[in-house]
Amino acid sequence: MNELFSTLFGLDSLLVGTIVPFLFVLTVVVFVHEMGHYLVGRWCGIGVKAFSIGFGPEIFGFNDRHGTRWKLSAIPLGGYVKFVGDMNVTSTPDAEEAEKLTPAERHVAFHTQPVWKRAATVVAGPLFNFLLTIAVLATFFMTYGRVVSEPMIAEVQAGSPAEIAGFMPGDRFVSVNGSPVRTFADVQYHVSGRAGDPLVFVLLRDGKEVELTATPKVTEQKDAAGNTFRIGVIGVVNNNEVGQFRVIEYSVPGAVAEAVNETGRIIARTGQFLKRFAVGREDKCQLGGPIKIADMAGKAAKLGFERLVELIALLSVGIGFLNLLPIPPLDGGHLVFYGIEAVIRRPVSERMMEAVYRTGMILVLAFMAFVFWNDLFGC
The missing domain is CATH 2.30.42.10 (PDZ domain)
Structure with a gap:
């Protein structure tokens, strides 16, 4: 019995040694990202219907006084904020639902807001990821300095x-x-x-x-x-x-400045890697998905909580960068549409948006399938 308990719940078990650290790391990064969308959206006067950590069926949740449903969902591989008027969790507009909105709901619906408010709300997610990385690195620099x-x-x-x-x-x-x-x-x-x-x-x-x-x-x-x-x-x-x-040794301002600089270097390095990867100049095994991240989280946890926090910082800046890629339904794809709208002074047609979103979704799903294959069989 003791051996069974140790196998299932010991510090080196799959559950405690790998899955729990992985869920902790991913939940922190996702929560901060979605909180960026939520806070700036609320600041812009946009109504929020749901804030979810995870996808799929709800495990538990509650409604706040603003009518937002805060929930934990069954598939812990991401999260979303659903605004008033959204068709789905990717914040694509829904003309039919828009017609059903009351005047009060239409006033706070995401897609009735000025383009700058929508852009600010969307970019806030990746920005909060970068701020999380800066905060972690600055804390490390202030505490330990840098060799x-x-x-x-x-x-x-x-x-x-x-x-x-x-x-x-x-x-x-x-x-x-x-x-x-x-x-x-x-x-x-x-x-x-x-x-x-x-x-x-x-x-x-x-x-x-x-x-x-x-x-x-x-x-x-x-x-x-x-x-x-x-x-x-x-x-x-x-x-x-x-x-x-x-x-x-760093003062508080010095640590923050160095953290900003280091975060910028990580972003530049990530962009450089993706460009080289796209032309076949990087090893595909360097690109991993949830299974590889879980393995890294488990190894980091064995070295101590600080290593786990360091992984959070690195993953956060990576998630922020990837979300800014100009591919719908990622945040960067939304920003491209808002940029076009700002230039032509009218929204992009729904037919065009739907076609681009479908293409983008196929690309995102293909990328996810690729990294899963890498995790399981490719490397």
Whole structure:
């Protein structure tokens, strides 16, 4: 009996060790995203019919004094805010339902609002995801500071792209592809996502600048949680002797500024990855779905709550970025329609919107099927 209980409910069990951390991470990210839509929508005077964590049948819920149904639904892989006048959870308009609205409901219906209010409400979801990431990173920077090192080369690995290009121990990085670098981590940032791309490095050697070109090669590495990932490297090593490792301590404003900067770098890196992935230059196994995220959440939880919160920050910025892609029914798709409406000064025709939404939904479902396949069979 004890063995059965341990198997089902022990810290290393599938339920407690993986599923619970996964649901915690996903629920926080989804809740913050949908809360962005909800709060800005309410601020804009838009009526909200439902706020749901999850899809499908309701498990439990309650109505607030504004008439909004707050609920937890059976399929915990997302969430939604349904505004007055919406046809479905993707906030597509419903002409038939609009005709049934009372004058009071029509006044607060989503699709009767000025385009700027609709755009603000939609963009608030991804924006809140970014703010969550900034808040987490800023807290970490204020609490622990940040370990940095000088952008110096202590060792050049034999046979590496750096050796072939002529890098030498004692060289100091000045810039990578025109971007100035201040720390060795800056160099890693510019190199790690550019495997196979020739990069121009400016180095300081014996007081003179030297320009060299090297092409990062792909290598597999593991993080502290044991997750395997593939990055680009040129084969240089930094150590404490030449790198002079130190901890930077941040004030509150400094921590927030650094968190904003780091979030921007993550967003840029995500965009770079997707562009390279679209043209077949990234490994498909680097793209995972719920099963991979659940595995990462389980591994992070074993390392402690802070690692789990760090995963929340990374997932949040990723969810925010993906939702801004200009594909209906994602938030970015809505924003494209609102942009067109603002230019032509009238809403896009319902027939056109329906056709684009259907196409977009097919693309989104195909992407979801792809990452599920990757999770189960592809990698």
